[in-house]
Amino acid sequence: MNPNTRSTPHSTPRSTTRSTTTVPLGDRSYPIHISSGQTDTLGRSIRDAIPGISHAVVVMDESVVDPWGDQLCQSLVNGHSANDQAVRVSRIEIPSGESSKSIEQFDRLMQWMLRENSDRASVLIAVGGGVVGDLAGYAAASFTRGIRFVQVPTTLLAMVDSSVGGKTGINLPGAKNMVGAFWQPSLVLVDTDVLSTLDEKIFLSGLGEVVKYGVIEDAEFFAWLETNADALIARDPDALRHAIETSCQCKANVVGEDERESTGRRAILNYGHTFAHAIEATAGYGTLLHGEAVSIGMQMAARLALSLGMFDEASLVRQTELLRKCQLPIDYADADPAKMLPVMMKDKKVAHGKLKFVLPSRIGCVELVDGIDDDLVVAAIGQSTASR
Template sequence: MSENVQFAQQPAMTVTRIDVNLGPRSYPIFVGDQILPKAGELITSSMDVTHAVVITDSNVGPLYLETCQQALENEGIRVSSVTLPAGETTKSLRYAEELWNAMVDFRADRKTVVVALGGGVIGDLAGFIAATYARGLRLIQIPTSLLAQVDSSVGGKVGINLEKAKNMVGAFHQPSLVVIDVGTLRSLPPREYISGLAEVVKYGVILDAQFFQFLEENVTGIRNLDAQTLTTIIARCCRLKADVVEADEREETGYRAILNYGHTFAHAFETLTGYTSLLHGEAVAIGMTCAARLAASRNMFSREECERQTNLLKTLGLPTEAPPLSPNDVLACMQRDKKVQHGRLRLILPKRLGEVALVADVDPSEITAVLAPLPKN
C-alpha cells in the first residue's frame, strides 16, 4: 500500500509511505523532499534504536553525514560512522574486512543498527556487513542516488564484487526501514542522476506500460529534477519493486528475475571495462537496448515499441550503443553470469511494454549480432 503521512512539526512535511509486506521481515519505505533531517524521527517511530553505525563514502559524507548524524542524535541514538572511498571498487572483500574490524572497535552488538548512507555501492556493502556481522544486524537504507532509491535499496540483495564477477558474493538481507530524500538527488553530478534513470525506465518496460507513458510525457520535469515528479516516479518504482519482492523474495519462483532486464549484458560491459568507463545505469541502458533488439529480431517485441524504448533512453540522455568490446569477450563474460543454469544463458526479454519473459534458448550468435553498432539515422 501507499499512503501520505505528515509530520506534526512546522513546517508541515508530507511523506509518501510504501509498505513492503514480507511477514516478519516487512518494512516501510518513506519518500519525500528534504526529509533527511527527520530521518531519526522516522526511524524511532518504527523501531527501538540506541546505537547506529553510519557507513558512507567520500562523496556523500561531506554533504549529508552531519545532517544524518544530527537527526539520529536528536532521538538519543549513539552514532558511530565510517567514511570509505567512493567508487565501485570499494564494494570488495578488502573494505568488508575493514568494516567488520571497525564494528568491533565501535563495540557494536546485536542491537546495533547499520545505516547505509549513499548510493548503491554503499547500500550493497553496508547491507553485506549488516547481514554478516554478529550473524545479522538490522539495516536502514538511506539511499542518496537515484539508482539506489528506485532499485538497490529495496528488496534485500546485498553483497560485494569479486575481481572476475560483479555481485557474486552476497546474501538476502531485508532492511528494517528505507528513507528516501529526493532532495539529495540535486547534489548528484548530472551524469550520475541520468544514469539512475535507466532503472526507472526499466520498471515501465517490465511491469507498467502506463508508467512508461508517464515518463515519456514528463521528460522535462524529470530532467529538471522537479520534486513532485521525482516523488511520484520514485514512489511508483518502489511500489513496483515491492510487488515483485513480495511475490518472490529470494528468487525461488523465478519471477524476481524480471528485475534483471538488461542486466546480463550490463554486468558484462561493466566487468570488461573495469567498472571505470561506464556507470551502472549507463550499462543497463545499453543492455536494455541490446535485449530489446534481440527480442525484436525474434518477432516477440514490436519494432515500434523497441524504438520507443530507445527514444526514451536517448531523450533522457542515456547511451544506447555497446562499448567497443569484442562480442566474443562479452558473450564469454555473460556466460559466467549467476543466471546461467546448466550452461545455458537465460535472458529477460520484452514481449510488449509492461511485460517481459524469461527466455532460455538464446543462441550465442543472437548475442553477438545485437552487439553491433546501432544503424545511424
C-alpha cells in the first residue's frame, strides 16, 4: 500500500508555530521538533542540530520525493549561511510498501551508500513513513557499525510512533521486524504540512496509535480526543500538533524509562499490537493498514480485559466510540483464532514460550498480564466478528 498517494490536499491554514519534545536518553537524548508550515526550513534545522554535517544520505519513499523529498534536499543545499560548509547530498528512492523492509533492500542501500563514498561522518536522513524509517534506521545503525540519522516522518503513524524511540529493522519472510537494532536518531522533524498529500485511509489509520496513547497513559488526552476527533479528521494543524506532541511526549517518557524493552515498561506501547500483528500476518500483510489492525487489536485486548474482570463495560464503550469517531474499524470478520494463536506465540514478546498481553485496567492505565487461558483469548478474538 502506497503510504503517500497524492490525494486532494486538505486545506491546512498556515501556521508557523513550532514546539519541541525531548526523548530523555542521557547522552543519546534527542529533540522532536513539531511544526506546521515550515517544510522549507527542514535543512536548516538539520544543519543546526548537526553542526559540521558535510555529507547527507537522503533515503526517501518514492511516493514523497515530490514535493517533500525534493524540498528537503533543496533546503539542505541552499539553507546555509556564509560560514557553513557545503553539504554533499546523495539521494535514493525506496519502493513504497512493507515489502521494502527486506534484506534485499537493506543490501541495496548498503552497497549504494558505499558507492556514494559514505563514511562514519555521513548523516542518513529518512523521509517517509514507517517502512522507510525502519529500513533506513537499520541501515544507519549498521553502516560502519553506526552513523547518525534523522527521521523526517511523512505519515501520521510514523510521526506519533515509528520515528520515535529507536526501534529499527526489517522483516523476515513471515515474521515482522525480526532483524534490526535499537538505534536512536539524532533528531526527529515533524511538520504537519506533509500530511496534506497523505491518502485519507492512511491518514486515518494513524489515529489508531494516537488513541492508543490515551488508553495506555493519559485519560485527559483520551477525553481531549473524544472532543477533538472531528478537528483531527479535518487535519486542523493546531489539533494535529497537539495530538502529535502529546503522543510523542508519552512515547518519549516510556522510551526514556525502558529503551530496550528490558523492564516491561516499554511493552505498554504494544497495547493491541499482539492481536494486531496476528491479524496482519493471517490476513496477509497489506489487507489491513497497521493502524487499522491496531484499532481492531485494541478492541480485542479491551474485551479480553473485560472478560478477566479488570476493565469495565463503560470504558470499553468509550474506546469503541472514539475509534468509530476516528473512522477506524473496530472488528474484523475474517479473524481466525486458530490461525492467530500460533502467530502470537512467535511474537518477540514471548519469552520461554509464555505469551504476555498488555491489557487496560481503566482509560489511561494498562498492565502487563501473563498466564491467560487460551480460551479467553480465543473468545476475545471471536467476539470481534460476533459484535458486528
